[in-house]
Amino acid sequence: xxxxxxxxxxxxxxxxxxxxxxxxxxxxxxxxxxxxxxxxxxxxxxxxxxxxxxxxxxxxxxxxxxxxxxxxxxxxxxxxxxxxxxxxxxxxxxxxxxxxxxxxxxxxxxxxxxxxxxxxxxxxxxxxxxxxxxxxxxxxxxxxxxxxxxxxxxxxxxxxxxxxxxxxxxxxxxxxxxxxxxxxxxxxxxxxxxxxxxxxxxxxxxxxxxxxxxxxxxxxxxxxxxxxxxxxxxxxxxxxxxxxxxxxxxxxxxxxxxxxxxxxxxxxxxxxxxxxxxxxxxxxxxxxxxxxxxxxxxxxxxxxxxxxxxxxxxxxxxxxxxxxxxxxxxxxxxxxxxxxxxxxxxxxxxxxxxxxxxxxxxxxxxxxxxxxxxxxxxxxxxxxxxxxxxxxxxxxxxxxxxxxxxxxxxxxxxxxxxxxxxxxxxxxxxxxxxxxxxxxxxxxxxxxxxxxxxxxxxxxxxxxxxxxxxxxxxxxxxxxxxxxxxxxxxxxxxxxxxxxxxxxxxxxxxxxxxxxxxxxxxxxxxxxxxxxxxxxxxxxxxxxxxxxxxxxxxxxxxxxx
Amino acid sequence: xxxxxxxxxxxxxxxxxxxxxxxxxxxxxxxxxxxxxxxxxxxxxxxxxxxxxxxxxxxxxxxxxxxxxxxxxxxxxxxxxxxxxxxxxxxxxxxxxxxxxxxxxxxxxxxxxxxx
Amino acid sequence: xxxxxxxxxxxxxxxxxxxxxxxxxxxxxxxxxxxxxxxxxxxxxxxxxxxxxxxxxxxxxxxxxxxxxxxxxxxxxxxxxxxxxxxxxxxxxxxxxxxxxxxxxxxxxxxxxxxxxxxxxxxxxxxxxxxxxxxxxxxxxxxxxxxxxxxxxxxxxxxxxxxxxxxxxxxxxxxxxxxxxxxxxxxxxxxxxxxxxxxxxxxxxxxxxxxxxxxxxxxxxxxxxxxxxxxx
Numbered sequence: 001x002x003x004x005x006x007x008x009x010x011x012x013x014x015x016x017x018x019x020x021x022x023x024x025x026x027x028x029x030x031x032x033x034x035x036x037x038x039x040x041x042x043x044x045x046x047x048x049x050x051x052x053x054x055x056x057x058x059x060x061x062x063x064x065x066x067x068x069x070x071x072x073x074x075x076x077x078x079x080x081x082x083x084x085x086x087x088x089x090x091x092x093x094x095x096x097x098x099x100x101x102x103x104x105x106x107x108x109x110x111x112x113x114x115x116x117x118x119x120x121x122x123x124x125x126x127x128x129x130x131x132x133x134x135x136x137x138x139x140x141x142x143x144x145x146x147x148x149x150x151x152x153x154x155x156x157x158x159x160x161x162x163x164x165x166x167x168x169x170x171x172x173x174x175x176x177x178x179x180x181x182x183x184x185x186x187x188x189x190x191x192x193x194x195x196x197x198x199x200x201x202x203x204x205x206x207x208x209x210x211x212x213x214x215x216x217x218x219x220x221x222x223x224x225x226x227x228x229x230x231x232x233x234x235x236x237x238x239x240x241x242x243x244x245x246x247x248x249x250x251x252x253x254x255x256x257x258x259x260x261x262x263x264x265x266x267x268x269x270x271x272x273x274x275x276x277x278x279x280x281x282x283x284x285x286x287x288x289x290x291x292x293x294x295x296x297x298x299x300x301x302x303x304x305x306x307x308x309x310x311x312x313x314x315x316x317x318x319x320x321x322x323x324x325x326x327x328x329x330x331x332x333x334x335x336x337x338x339x340x341x342x343x344x345x346x347x348x349x350x351x352x353x354x355x356x357x358x359x360x361x362x363x364x365x366x367x368x369x370x371x372x373x374x375x376x377x378x379x380x381x382x383x384x385x386x387x388x389x390x391x392x393x394x395x396x397x398x399x400x401x402x403x404x405x406x407x408x409x410x411x412x413x414x415x416x417x418x419x420x421x422x423x424x425x426x427x428x429x430x431x432x433x434x435x436x437x438x439x440x441x442x443x444x445x446x447x448x449x450x451x452x453x454x455x456x457x458x459x460x461x462x463x464x465x466x467x468x469x470x471x472x473x474x475x476x477x478x479x480x481x482x483x484x485x486x487x488x489x490x491x492x493x494x495x496x497x498x499x500x501x502x503x504x505x506x507x508x509x510x511x512x513x514x515x516x517x518x519x520x521x522x523x524x525x526x527x528x529x530x531x532x533x534x535x536x537x538x539x540x541x542x543x544x545x546x547x548x549x550x551x552x553x554x555x556x557x558x559x560x561x
Numbered sequence: 562x563x564x565x566x567x568x569x570x571x572x573x574x575x576x577x578x579x580x581x582x583x584x585x586x587x588x589x590x591x592x593x594x595x596x597x598x599x600x601x602x603x604x605x606x607x608x609x610x611x612x613x614x615x616x617x618x619x620x621x622x623x624x625x626x627x628x629x630x631x632x633x634x635x636x637x638x639x640x641x642x643x644x645x646x647x648x649x650x651x652x653x654x655x656x657x658x659x660x661x662x663x664x665x666x667x668x669x670x671x672x673x674x675x676x677x
Numbered sequence: 678x679x680x681x682x683x684x685x686x687x688x689x690x691x692x693x694x695x696x697x698x699x700x701x702x703x704x705x706x707x708x709x710x711x712x713x714x715x716x717x718x719x720x721x722x723x724x725x726x727x728x729x730x731x732x733x734x735x736x737x738x739x740x741x742x743x744x745x746x747x748x749x750x751x752x753x754x755x756x757x758x759x760x761x762x763x764x765x766x767x768x769x770x771x772x773x774x775x776x777x778x779x780x781x782x783x784x785x786x787x788x789x790x791x792x793x794x795x796x797x798x799x800x801x802x803x804x805x806x807x808x809x810x811x812x813x814x815x816x817x818x819x820x821x822x823x824x825x826x827x828x829x830x831x832x833x834x835x836x837x838x839x840x841x842x843x844x845x846x847x848x849x850x851x852x853x854x855x856x857x858x859x860x861x862x863x864x865x866x867x868x869x870x871x872x873x874x875x876x877x878x879x880x881x882x883x884x885x886x887x888x889x890x891x892x893x894x895x896x897x898x899x900x901x902x903x904x905x906x907x908x909x
Contacts, residue, residue, distance in 0.1 A: 110701055112701045188711075190710075218635075226725045252736075589757075606892075621885075633717065644727075
């Protein structure tokens with residue numbers, strides 16, 4: 001009888017055959033273990049960034065300086081942005097669930113290049129370390145050690161970032177290393193999805209999460225190299241005085257913004273597409289119905305990825321781009337809303353006449369439909385050049401971004417964590433606690449960010465540590481929301497950790513799901529996943545009278561329905 | 562890789578491509594002083610594209626590779642799109658009168674090719 | 678990782694037909710596809726760099742032509758031919774390997790390494806001459822705002838010239854390192870006429886390096902060639 005992949009010795013290693021559990025984890029090439037390690041590292045950074053954000057909220061609770069001065073505030077939002085964007089959410093779902101679940105879903109034993117996957121994880125760790133050290137900057141002048149900390153914001157706009165004492169070059173190096181890790185992850189997944197699908201599984205029999213990962217992998221692969229170029233040009237400017245982005249030396253700072261957003265805008269779709277994939281897994285399982293419009297969801301993922309490359313310029317509407325380029329970008333940006341809308345209608349149509357089960361994964365998914373709709377639609381309003389000129393760099397765009405990324409990507413990541421928790425750990429979390437945590441988060445996000453739409457519309461600029469007294473009420477409501485959402489987060493993670501330690505054991509396929517990752521011989525799955533590779537001649541979400549239509553003998557993976 | 566060609570046939574193919582590339586390189590070197598002097602940039606890039614096509618098709622064995630070919634075309638399309646947009650932007654530079662970047666150019670426009 | 682020889686698994690459908698399962702082990706097409714995807718990232722990287730170059734070419738057209746005219750077309754042209762022939766030797770090496778001539782393949786790899794070193798040597802001569810003319814990264818002529826500065830456009834041209842040819846040179850150096858590693862693997866019989874994916878991918882890499890030069894050369898050396906007859 002096969003053993004679970006979490007047990008001692010149940011792993012292949014990149015180098016040698018270590019005996020201790022510690023080295024077996026450090027050197028593992030098993031995609032499931034690597035995914036768990038990514039999650040562990042990412043959530044440490046996530047909580048550091050969350051508490052930095054809390055400090056900023058406390059500072060903003062009343063006008064004037066409370067707990068920090070303006071410079072510290074600038075450094076705080078830079079730290080928050082860099083950690084959240086580059087270390088947490090960009091690798092985010094692909095690195096965690098792309099690794100853990102995607103090979104299981106397509107019936108593969110591992111990814112195509114398991115050793116590369118291991119090396120990529122350590123490249124990511126190395127990139128994290130470089131990113132952290134780059135934020136601290138020591139200047140030794142005349143025997144005196146000056147300490148400062150990056151305060152450029154996570155966008156590092158030139159020429160300011162290249163002229164201050166901050167280590168923007170090192171930060172870009174970190175972004176490039178992390179980007180390299182992201183490229184290699186994407187490359188690995190693309191080859192895996194093309195080569196290792198179980199026999200019979202064509203592209204339109206893949207689960208929709210795999211489609212999301214596939215589209216994401218293309219973005220990771222083709223958008224990230226542009227960061228590398230930005231880095232090299234920044235080095236030229238900083239150390240050789242070529243002045244590619246510095247207008248006083250003949251360069252054009254708008255070009256830096258072009259290059260930066262050519263990468264960073266597709267990166268936003270890189271975050272959201274696998275999240276949509278998680279949504280497409282959860283909705284049919286907890287509605288007990290085949291998903292509505294499978295092909296439209298799959299192809300809308302691909303088209304969001306495609307269009308996502310072409311819209312970076314909407315970040316530059318107030319940067320001095322030419323009017324014709326503004327018009328083109330505004331027009332192209334509207335197109336992103338179309339495939340996104342298609343997905344939303346498909347999910348809602350799936351639930352229609354379904355047997356909806358309100359377990360916590362479904363609650364998170366439903367909550368996301370509301371929060372992401374707000375985030376997405378406010379995005380359309382600022383895609384219009386005219387309104388953007390009013391709302392750019394105000395709390396309105398801050399609120400839009402957080403509704404879309406926290407309320408969309410991170411909420412769906414949490415949904416996925418609840419959904420796949422029994423698969424990964426073989427345990428159940430406490431459902432009642434999970435529900436309380438969800439409601440705290442859901443109320444918290446709306447309290448925290450909805451007032452910012454109003455404040456931003458009335459003219460509250462972002463990244464300011466002080467404000468006029470008339471904005472006080474909005475900041476105070478936000479501050480309360482921050483407390484609520486953080487208590488929800490802490491409760492949720494406490495639930496996960498304590499349940500993993502001492503939760504009730506979960507059987508194989510506890511949710512009655514139809515996709516292949518649940519049909520493993522043990523719970524949690526054994527080292528090389530399924531007992532045998534099945535032949536796939538069925539769709540991914542086939543339900544009959546609210547029961548999975550396809551049944552397997554888990555020891556031989558033969559169909560028995 | 563399943564191939565039906567013999568060693569000699571394949572080697573002959575490599576040499577044929579080599580000759581083609583050498584001829585094109587020669588054209589590259591003489592073109593600016595021989596013909597189409599007003600369109601040097603365009604002609605040079607066109608020759609570059611032809612050479613690149615030969616290398617990709619024959620040296621890199623791209624003939625008949627559907628999936629890889631489609632991937633390459635997709636990447637090329639993106640690069641082309643970046644080019645087009647940024648070129649549209651820079652060709653409609655709206656701040657020429659006030660921009661520090663362009664005013665320096667006009668004042669330095671008289672410099673010649675024989676600086677050093 | 679597995680110490681046992683890999684045997685592909687067989688999946689069976691409901692009619693009893695058997696299908697061989699593609700594993701990650703020994704997947705030639707997978708290895709090739711993966712390496713092509715990696716090369717696409719290089720295309721994007723150099724593509725974006727050419728975009729920056731074209732951006733400033735549009736803004737500073739005349740400066741670019743002037744600066745280009747001052748580059749040494751003889752050495753540049755010589756290097757183009759060197760690289761072209763090295764692409765041939767690399768390709769022939771792969772051909773020999775596939776047809777079982779391991780010794781010939783190793784010889785061809787050594788020839789490629791030699792040509793790569795010639796390329797770097799010529800590059801070094803070229804850069805030294807430019808340094809002696811006061812045109813190099815960090816020298817006053819390429820700093821904005823000084824009395825001896827060149828015009829913006831020329832600074833930009835030379836800055837990008839050293840950046841891109843330098844980056845290309847780094848790729849050549851990496852290529853040499855990889856070829857030495859490949860020779861080691863061939864000697865250890867890890868790369869054989871039956872299992873030559875590493876050799877195949879390295880040949881692809883070398884063609885890519887050549888491919889980049891195919892565009893770098895005319896863009897820097899030839900656009901201003903009509904203004905002068907070459908050389909300093």
